[in-house]
Amino acid sequence: MSSAPQPISVYARWRPLAATEAEVGEFEHAESQPNGSLHTVSISPKPPNKEKPWSSSPAFKGVFGQEDDNATIFNQIVAPVLPKVLQGATYNYFAYGHSGSGKTHTIIGYDYEHESQVGLSLAAARALFAELDLHNANANEEKLCIGLSVFELRKNAAFDLLNGRTQCHIRQGADGKTHVRGPTVTLEGGKVRVQPIVQRACWTYDDLRRELQESLGRRAVGSSSVHDQSSRTHAVLELEIVNSRLIDARQALYDRQSELVPVGKHADDVQVEEQIKGIIPLEGGGYKPNPDYQINQARIDAAEADRAKFEARVKEAEEQIESITRAETRDTPRLGGRLVFVDLAGSEYQNDPRSSQALLPKQTPQERQEGRQINTDLLALKEVIRACASGQERIPFRSSPLTMVLREHFLAGKEGSSTMIVTASSAQSQYGATLNSLKYGSLVGVSGK
Numbered sequence: 278m279s280s281a282p283q284p285i286s287v288y289a290r291w292r293p294l295a296a297t298e299a300e301v302g303e304f305e306h307a308e309s310q311p312n313g314s315l316h317t318v319s320i321s322p323k324p325p326n327k328e329k330p331w332s333s334s335p336a337f338k339g340v341f342g343q344e345d346d347n348a349t350i351f352n353q354i355v356a357p358v359l360p361k362v363l364q365g366a367t368y369n370y371f372a373y374g375h376s377g378s379g380k381t382h383t384i385i386g387y388d389y390e391h392e393s394q395v396g397l398s399l400a401a402a403r404a405l406f407a408e409l410d411l412h413n414a415n416a417n418e419e420k421l422c423i424g425l426s427v428f429e430l431r432k433n434a435a436f437d438l439l440n441g442r443t444q445c446h447i448r449q450g451a452d453g454k455t456h457v458r459g460p461t462v463t464l465e466g467g468k469v470r471v472q473p474i475v476q477r478a479c480w481t482y483d484d485l486r487r488e489l490q491e492s493l494g495r496r497a498v499g500s501s502s503v504h505d506q507s508s509r510t511h512a513v514l515e516l517e518i519v520n521s522r523l524i525d526a527r528q529a530l531y532d533r534q535s536e537l538v539p540v541g542k543h544a545d546d547v548q549v550e551e552q553i554k555g556i557i558p559l560e561g562g563g564y565k566p567n568p569d570y571q572i573n574q575a576r577i578d579a580a581e582a583d584r585a586k587f588e589a590r591v592k593e594a595e596e597q598i599e600s601i602t603r604a605e606t607r608d609t610p611r612l613g614g615r616l617v618f619v620d621l622a623g624s625e626y627q628n629d630p631r632s633s634q635a636l637l638p639k640q641t642p643q644e645r646q647e648g649r650q651i652n653t654d655l656l657a658l659k660e661v662i663r664a665c666a667s668g669q670e671r672i673p674f675r676s677s678p679l680t681m682v683l684r685e686h687f688l689a690g691k692e693g694s695s696t697m698i699v700t701a702s703s704a705q706s707q708y709g710a711t712l713n714s715l716k717y718g719s720l721v722g723v724s725g726k
């Protein structure tokens with residue numbers, strides 16, 4: 278697969294100190310722009326902390342200060358790409374940092390009422406709806422809306438937050454694509470349904486906000502030995518520009534895939550049954566043809582013909598989706614534009630004793646195992662971003678469930694890009710954790726140069 282380089286930009290964001298942290302004090306941090314484009318970030322601890330000062334490479338496209346609110350960040354790094362999203366491009370945003378550093382504040386926000394505080398995903402949805410409403414007001418145009426998907430990734434599974442937190446499996450198909458599917462449900466008449474991650478059609482901003490709020494209420498909560506469970510999962514929010522025809526066509530595809538399952542199984546069963554009846558096992562091993570049974574080839578052929586008929590129906594449904602999404606039009610907004618926001622698990626789970634000691638004093642064996650998976654995910658993400666940014670031929674998407682799930686978004690075309698926001702705290706107590714986050718961001722950012 279040949280891949281065009283996908284640009285990556287990394288930003289750092291300092292959050293204000295919490296009241297309790299302010300009492301203990303903060304370490305020094307500064308930034309500079311040595312080559313006039315990318316920023317370096319420098320930090321140095323205050324005594325009694327004996328750690329060494331550290332400076333990043335020029336790797337950060339920008340640094341947001343404690344006084345910068347969500348609206349400022351939205352205007353600078355999300356608003357400029359919205360015209361491209363409306364033309365069909367995909368843009369990915371990742372928030373990376375230790376627990377409590379401000380990832381959720383940045384991606385979703387906690388205050389939905391004040392424009393300056395709404396997180397990047399909701400602010401983007403509101404701005405997209407303003408454009409879609411203008412388009413939809415024209416009676417001649419097919420109406421467009423935003424398809425919302427919200428899921429959590431934990432260990433090797435995805436949990437669909439728009440579908441009661443149903444556990445879904447992440448698999449790579451024969452086509453190399455990643456499939457995220459819920460359990461197979463058997464319906465009346467032997468039919469089955471294999472439900473993918475739900476995409477909810479939202480026609481207004483208020484609809485979307487309500488759906489998002491409700492789904493986030495289903496995030497894994499409760500106390501582990503140290504943290505809320507939410508810091509141990511990656512939350513993925515996808516916003517896609519869709520219309521009713523596309524939604525219906527995708528539903529038709531899932532229906533036909535579901536219909537194919539029992540038909541395919543029946544064809545396999547008939548094949549095996551006939552072959553078994555047609556042979557006799559020998560005592561010393563091996564088989565000989567059964568003289569008393571003539572393999573019923575007509576029965577096998579009928580079952581295979583049935584399978585072919587249902588496979589053709591699936592193919593037809595796939596082509597229908599292709600024809601809807603590929604419909605050549607210069608008009609905007611166009612179908613398929615996407616924004617993907619990822620609130621990553623706490624970076625303290627990365628394998629570094631310095632940050633771990635401060636934030637993870639005591640972990641159960643199960644938590645340590647989860648921590649190792651998060652570590653794998655975050656390392657894999659770094660490698661995938663670096664490979665995408667340098668236009669490498671082979672991108673190691675299969676290294677972790679997180680990168681498998683995001684594969685399609687990274688490959689969505691040369692128009693889009695990825696942006697990482699490293700959320701950081703200058704509280705004295707969080708020097709080690711912040712240092713590690715900035716180091717990670719710096720490594721990712723230099724690959725985008």
Ligand SMILES: Nc1ncnc2c1ncn2[C@@H]1O[C@H](COP(=O)(O)OP(=O)(O)OP(=O)(O)O)[C@@H](O)[C@H]1O
Pocket residue numbers: 291292293374375376377378379380381382383387504505507508622623700
């Ligand atoms: N830039 C900011 N401005 C104001 N308050 C902030 C900012 N960043 C974070 N906060 C506040 O700090 C607290 C912790 O932030 P948040 O929950 O976003 O952290 P997190 O990195 O998502 O943590 P976790 O990984 O545990 O979910 C919240 O009360 C949040 O409102």
